[in-house]
Amino acid sequence: MECFKALGLSDCICDALARKGFSEPTPIQEAVIPRLLSGERDVVGQAATGTGKTAAFGLPILESIEAGAGHVQALVLAPTRELAVQVADEIESFKGNKRINVLPIYGGQAFGPQFQGLRRGADIVVGTPGRVLDHIERGSLDLSNISFLVLDEADEMLNMGFIDDIETVMAAASEDRRTLLFSATMPQDILRIAKRYMNDFENVAVKREQRDVPLTEQVFHEVAESDRFEALCRVIDANDGFYGLVFCRTRADVDNVAARLQERNYAAEGLHGDASQAQREKVLNKFRKQTVTVLVATDVAARGIDVQELTHVVNYAIPQDPETYVHRIGRTGRAGRTGHAVTIINPNEFRKMRFITRNASGEIKKQSLPRVEEVISARKLRLKSGVMAAMQQEGLEPFEAFAQELLEIDDDPKKALAAVLKMAYRDDLDASRYRQIDDAPQRSMAGGGNGRAEMFCASGRADGMSPRELVDVVSREAGINGRLIQGVRIMARHAVFQVPEREAENIERTFRKLAAGAPPLVRRSRQGRGGGGRSGPRGGFKPRGNGGGPRGGNGGKRRYDNRGNGNDRDRGNRSYGSHN
Incomplete structure (x- = not known):
């Protein structure tokens, strides 16, 4: 972790980064972290999502604030509740053994737990503009003593109509704070906010990284939300020798999907930020040895995973942006091999998928899921080919006498062979194990039943x-x-x-x-x-x-x-x- 230590980060924080699988800082981290640790100026950073911005501002904040100060010391504004939760989780995972309380607050969640979290003493609050403003007006959130105010994805907040709320929040915050603004683009309204509410600030711009995935076949399947897990199983079963990463959005999703796959007898494991370094290494060793062939992970947990032979990357949860999409699928199609990137969406995510399709590398095709009959037929064909190949090999003699005994159990030898297949493959060849999936689910347009x-x-x-x-x-x-x-x-x-x-x-x-x-x-x-x-x-x-x-x-x-x-x-x- 010498690269991170050279930026001025403590051993405690570096240990937390090592446990998460970080190996070296990204360009935005290299540019921002030393400025925040050693200087006093505000920072305007221009960098796309997926470039490591959360660590760029989160790590210096964790280094700079004190545990148990008795008031909110840092506020991070994010455009959506999903991003607010993601940012809060990531900052939480960076803190190591520092007794810092991180609290996400957002609309759509009851006020009660948020009031309790604020009363208990939140050191860092991550929230959406509207809900933060609600708490300010109710008197439950006091920003008069904060040391840091961060605007994350400022251009997205502008596009969503939050500029008035943002300005009100900034006006309510301590004048002695340091303000950090991060945005993928810099429209005039963002620059106006910077000039009006920020002190002497530095501009830090990081160019978008270009990644090519020429050897990766990219498809997406659109299914009803209730069919998402069934679609994942269909994708795995339809591909001989599936060996891949399945990306989920949250730790809870990772645990849930991994457990359900294990219940269906897939060689699956989950990996997320809560795993200790020892657990992480144990799971990754199994994955590298292919005793585990399906690894379910969050984006953060998947950092540092470098396996050349992956056949598939499956986006069980649609990525937040094209950069994250390209970063995920870049893990397959390496070393001259053709890889497969599969994204599973529900009808409400179609527009987001269309945006990713327009802005990611390569062609992303919409495809129907393989039908149950096709999956079963392909499995039987692979089994038949395997049996025929084994029959051409030597070393069958030890099994021939026992095979004769089995065939004599019943007058119908087919029955005996069927029983052997059932014992060996359980319900893998049984079409009834699969649920039917609607291949044309109702999209979020006018009309349509229960959609x-x-x-x-x-x-x-x-x-x-x-x-x-x-x-x-x-x-x-x-x-x-x-x-x-x-x-x-x-x-x-x-x-x-x-x-x-x-x-x-x-x-x-x-x-x-x-x-x-x-x-x-x-x-x-x-x-x-x-x-x-x-x-x-x-x-x-x-x-x-x-x-x-x-x-x-x-x-x-x-x-x-x-x-x-x-x-x-x-x-x-x-x-x-x-x-x-």
Whole structure:
């Protein structure tokens, strides 16, 4: 770990990195860590997701803060709850034996556990902008003494409409803090935030690493969420000599998938950040020797795994971005061998997969899963070929006498051979072990049974709409739980979101009634329309508040009313969609 020690990191932190399988720092870590440990200036870092940004800011923060200070010492803002949890987990895994408390807070989770965590004494808080602002307004989160404020994926937070919330949070934070801003791109609004709220800052830019995977065949399968595990088993069984990595998003997912594979008699093991160095080495040795042929892991745990012979990489959980995707699948197709990269998605992840398809290396094809009959037929063919090959080899004599005994057990020799096959292969050749998988699951568009429907909103960023406002309005007017509103995307002049199909009709009916004959503010999305073709907000749906600070004259709280005369929203009494 000399490379990390040279950056100024302590033995305690370096030991934690060694246990996680880190071998050398990434470019962004080399550039940022010494600056944060030795200097006092703020930092603006430009680097893509998957380049090691969390360690770049997390390690120096862990080195700089004190355990048991009695107040929050560092705040990290992240655009989504998934990323907030991921960042919190990774910082937690870096701390070694330091008694530092890391707490994720995000919308969609009950306030109770978050209140308790803050009261117990969180040293580092990682949260989404909306929920952090909720806690500030409730008085449960005090930022007056923080030493570090980090904006992670700042451009994503900007795209999701959180700029007002971010500015309010920054205004509430200690003036003596150091601010660290990380973004893959640097639009003007990000630079404006940096100039307005950051002190004398340094710019650190790391170029995106280009990776090629010319020998890797890339496909993805789209299945219902309930069929994801069944699809994984189908992928493994359909490929002779499967030897691969299966990537999951969380430690809990790793444990769950590995256990279910073991229950089905696959040679599988799980690996994640909770594993000790001894456990890690034990599992990796089994994997290298191929006594374990399916290794289920998180991205962090898979660092440092270098096995040339991998036949497959399976994305059981879709990667967060194209860089992570390319980094994952680069582990197969090495040393002149052809590798296979398989991604399993549910219908709600189709757009994200399409984004990865456009931005990753090589062609990624959509494929149907092999049918059960094809899997069984392929297994039988491989078994038959193996038997025929064994018959041509020497050394069968010790088995011939016993084979004759078995054939004489019953008048029907086929029955005896069938019993031997059943004992040897259990239910591997039984089609009933497989569940049928819907090859055309309902995607999140209008229509469709028990799936999700895509809805269109005729207001966008130009009208002052944000993900937070959209969830508030739809949940309030239609009387549904805000947690059911997912996949919110705010464009310049419109927005789209997804709800369970059973709620779509109620929402559409509600907003038609409110519009009183005018075009409704919210309706089902119509495929092929693209959501455009409008000239302003509908149904009197207008933001309130005008100037007087970064969030407007009323502290930035906008209120929307489909009838033009609604009530101020109560931030504390609503649920948020999964975007926050």
